[in-house]
Amino acid sequence: MxxxxxxxxxxxxxxxxxxxxxxxxxxxxxxxxxxxxxxxxxxxxxxxxxxxxxxxxxxxxxxxxxxxxxxxxxxxxxxxxxxxxxxxxxxxxxxxxxxxxxxxxxxxxxxxxxxxxxxxxxxxxxxxxxxxxxxxxxxxGARMLVERLRLEWRAGTPVPADGGRLRFRPVAGREDLLALMTPVMEGTLDGHGQQDLATGLSPLQAAEKQYDEELANYRTPQEWWRVAELPGGEPVGFVIPARNSYNPIIAYIGVLPAQRGHGYIDELLAEGTRVLAGQDGVERIRASTDVGNVPMANSFERLGYVTFERSFDMVWD
Missing domain, CATH: 3.40.630 (Aminopeptidase)
Incomplete structure (x- = not known):
């Protein structure tokens, strides 16, 4: 009919x-x-x-x-x-x-x-x-969780050379990264991380959730993942360059609370960008950050990333 x-x-x-x-x-x-x-x-x-x-x-x-x-x-x-x-x-x-x-x-x-x-x-x-x-x-019953900037580095944009202030090494495995992710979760400006903590997860549990549900699913080599250390071996933070199903991405950047305020975020982002830009055929690198995470947004801007879109995420409690 x-x-x-x-x-x-x-x-x-x-x-x-x-x-x-x-x-x-x-x-x-x-x-x-x-x-x-x-x-x-x-x-x-x-x-x-x-x-x-x-x-x-x-x-x-x-x-x-x-x-x-x-x-x-x-x-x-x-x-x-x-x-x-x-x-x-x-x-x-x-x-x-x-x-x-x-x-x-x-x-x-x-x-x-x-x-x-x-x-x-x-x-x-x-x-x-x-x-x-x-x-x-x-x-x-949904509510707004966060609005985010969607950013893009484009081939031909200069990437700063390694200035030598930090020493970079590959992540040694899940526990190595979790040991750094856990303190980064404390006082995080990321809306999803704040949401996880607000639901009662400990910083370690929130870090494990992000690792297992997101980072572990990237099929690109974990050898790309970098831990940054001071010349004496003291950890500063980490950067996770990867590729999802669609684009090369900066999946995660974290600076340890004790190391914040020294400009290390720029060097971490530059290292992750160098790793991805050095792969064959990379025309762009995508990234995103919460509108409220001003230090991270400013770092992307200094490194030549442009905001091409915004996004928002809504959740049901």
């Missing part, structure tokens, strides 16, 4: 062949969808649309590192030509219906991450669309 043009239908994709339907709305990650489906990072049953007839008026999708379980809600798009109240209601119905089917009952809900233009607050049209998505998320 044909569906009435104004009747709202909410359903998952029937398979990869419906990717064109999903792409009726647009987002900056659209170019990754086909490869994500082919590699198993996405599943059609994690990709949902809200339809009026054949027209997509909202869509939503989750991502995973290996396809075993949804880890991140990273697509949530609304047809911004709809009147505001109708747009919100369509988005809410899609979000609630799809989440009930995709997210395992009783478990934590994957956080919502969204990329936005760096000046999204200055453009009234863009701001309206961003705030509509935030508003719908908040109606389901």
């Amino acid at each position: 044909p569906v009435a043009p104004n009747e709202l239908t909410v359903r998952p994709l029937a398979g990869p062949q419906e990717l064109g339907l999903f792409r009726q709305l647009s987002y900056v990650l659209d170019h990754e969808l086909a490869d994500d489906l082919a590699s198993g990072r996405r599943r059609p049953e994690w990709m949902w649309v809200a339809l009026r007839g054949e027209r997509v008026v909202a869509r939503i999708a989750w991502w995973s590192q290996d396809g075993s379980a949804p880890l991140l809600l990273d697509f949530f798009d609304l047809d911004d030509t709809l009147p505001g109240p109708e747009r919100d209601e369509v988005g809410l119905r899609l979000l609630e219906t799809a989440s009930a089917a995709v997210v395992p009952a009783g478990g934590p809900r994957p956080e919502y991450g969204r990329y936005v233009p760096p000046d999204w607050r200055e453009d009234p049209v863009v701001r309206d669309g961003v705030e509509a998505r935030i508003r719908v998320m908040e109606r389901t």
Whole structure:
């Protein structure tokens, strides 16, 4: 039976062949969808649309590192030509219906991450669309965790030579890095680290969580990871250059509390950038930092990284 043009239908994709339907709305990650489906990072049953007839008026999708379980809600798009109240209601119905089917009952809900233009607050049209998505998320109990700068180093940008003030060595293994990550967690300016500590994790437990859930999953050599020491062997901090499924990245930089305030962050970032820039075919290096982490943001700027986007993360407590 044909569906009435104004009747709202909410359903998952029937398979990869419906990717064109999903792409009726647009987002900056659209170019990754086909490869994500082919590699198993996405599943059609994690990709949902809200339809009026054949027209997509909202869509939503989750991502995973290996396809075993949804880890991140990273697509949530609304047809911004709809009147505001109708747009919100369509988005809410899609979000609630799809989440009930995709997210395992009783478990934590994957956080919502969204990329936005760096000046999204200055453009009234863009701001309206961003705030509509935030508003719908908040109606389901989500809250804003953090806004982040997304940064990029581009091939040809000068990288400072090693000035010799610090000595760099490869990370010797999980316990070696955890011994440095744990004190870095104390007084961290990173919103996700603060969230972990606020939920009752100790600094060691928060460091183990980040290592096991993120750092251990990078497939690039751990020989790239660097610990910085003073000439006498006293540790200063560490930098984790890596490559995720899409780009070379600076995954993590940490300066030990006792060593902060001496400008070592620039030397750590420069070392990580040198490691990645020295690999074949690297045209860009991506990184991100919380808007509130001013020392880290300033260091990226001094090293020639440019802010090409912002992002925000929302969580359900």
